[in-house]
Amino acid sequence: MPRHFLIIAFGLLSCCLLNLSAQTEEPAQKEAIQPPKVFLDKSPRIVWFQLNRLDNERLLLVERKTDDPKYVPVYTAILTRAGMSRQDREEALAGLNKIKKTDAFTELLVGLEELDADDRQDQRTAAQLAEMLLSEPMKVLAEKEEVFAKATTAENKLLRPLGYAGLIVSGKAMRAGYHAADSPQTTLDCLAATPLIPLGSNRQVMWQPAIDWLDKKEPEAVRKAAIQALAHLPYHPSETFQRIMPFVSDAKFRAPAIKTLLQIPPKKRPTESVAKLAKVLVEYAEATPAALRTTEDFLNAMQLADQLLASLPVESARSYRERLRAVTVRVVQIRTVEEEMRYDTPYFAVEAGRPVQVVLKNEDLMPHNFVITQPGALQETAEAGAVLGPNPGFEGKPYVPKSDKVMHATGMVQVGKLERLTFTAPKEPGEYPYVCTFPRHWMRMYGVMV
Known part of the structure; x- marks a missing residue:
């Protein structure tokens, strides 16, 4: 079509x-939830037991004020709870700053330190808190150079990428590169910092290192991480496409390579490379056992194939689509x-x-x-x-x-x-x-x- x-x-x-x-919104159908009663004058353990039993909707209804330290656990729970909106986290952060007479940077760092690096929901929360922290004024971030440098070697693996991102955002990319070169693990931590760096805040300095870390002499984990990082680096898209494309033919790297290639706008994909990759993906589909044709990785590959075929001449695209139709x-x-x-x-x-x-x-x-x-x-x-x-x-x-x-x-x-x-x-x-x-x-x- x-x-x-x-x-x-x-x-x-x-x-x-x-x-x-512009028309009138529908009225809410569910009954209003009553604010829960939480006894904040109990021991910290009991207070947290009460808060942890509440879902997000009820947690946000708990009474809280900025004139009494007993409300600190409520604000902390909102700040660090998975699934909270940016607005709710910012309101909680402001409350903590006022009660504890601290600043946003300090409270966000404390919140990050409390998260479980192995919990997927906490990983997502960490990314949101890191985004808030790195949105602080440049003057504030520049004064925290040593804090960021120390974070690159933290035991909590959620903090290490933040350390690299902070150094890069605050104009200390060379220092970040120096730390990243220490070992494969420090390189991985540096690459993991890429999506944390706000666009327009020096993120582009990560493009060339990521390209360099694709080299065959690098460990497999580093090369995979470099491929993943390039998905968040919308610079030189045509060259990125050409550098990533060969990895699709290697089963070890195919999945991350396809995810990254999907992030490159169709108009930025070199025409000659598109035709070659379309052929590779069609042959991959034909060689994939039927039982594996509903996996997420396979579906991503077919999504990319579909996009590529839309850019091919009509006859070539029709031939490939007929072959795909027979197997997918x-x-x-x-x-x-x-x-x-x-x-x-x-x-x-x-x-x-x-x-x-x-x-x-x-x-x-x-x-x-x-x-x-x-x-x-x-x-x-x-x-x-x-x-x-x-x-x-x-x-x-x-x-x-x-x-x-x-x-x-x-x-x-x-x-x-x-x-x-x-x-x-x-x-x-x-x-x-x-x-x-x-x-x-x-x-x-x-x-x-x-």
Whole structure:
């Protein structure tokens, strides 16, 4: 299907939805939760026991004031709890600063030191706290050079990348490079700092070292980390593509290489390299056992292949698509974007009457679903879902109304989870909207299947 048609279709849908978004929001369906009673005058152990039993929604309802030290545990819990928004963390940080008469840098560093480096949720929280810390004024960061240098050798492996990122952001990249050269582990810590460095804050200085660490003389772990780091370095994209592309043919490096190549905008991919890589990926698909064709790594590879084929001449693309069609099901990976209330995929195309699998991966801080509707039924379906609320609806799923306008739907996908939705694409060509039907999400979380 012509790409210009997809763009026009999505543009029409977007304009329609922007007009709808000005309308009245749906009322919240669930009953208000009462603020929990927490006894803050007990021992620290008992106080933390009480706080740890609360989910995030209830924790945010706990009474807190900035005129009494007894509220420090509440603010600390909010600052370091997984799944909290940036706004809630900043409010908690301000409370700690006022009660303890400290500064943001100090409290963020203390919070980071308390996190478990082996816990995935804490790793995510650490990245958010590091982002806040590195957003401090340059004057503050420049004064913390020795603190950052010390952090590069910290026992807590969450702090070591922060140390390198802090040195680079504050203009001490040469010192960071000196520490990184000590051993393979220090090199890994330095590479792990890459996504922590704010764009526009010297992150570009990591591009050349990352390219250099791709060299065959480097340990496998370092080369993998360099490939992963380049996914966060949007500089010299054409050269990055050419340097990473050969790794797709090596099973040890294929998965991270494909993830990085997916981050490079299609228009920045060299034409001659695109044709070569498309051939490699089609042959990889044909050689992959059927049992492995639903893994995340394979799906990423097919997503990249699909993008590359869109850039090839029509005849070449058709030949490759026919070969892929014989061995794969059309798979579309859609991720939610953290704190932006949107899907990362605004539209996708399917072949009429062919099997399709949508993989929804929730990387946001709240649950979301994915509902495909009949053409023109997006708002109607979303509003009906809000009225239904958490009660069972379509196929017993909450927030999805029992309606002939609903074609397919996932359940509510929790934070950090994914759900696969497999169905046969409609035989009738058209624009089929998809949307999150949780109350008020539909105004921003939508797209179109063509």
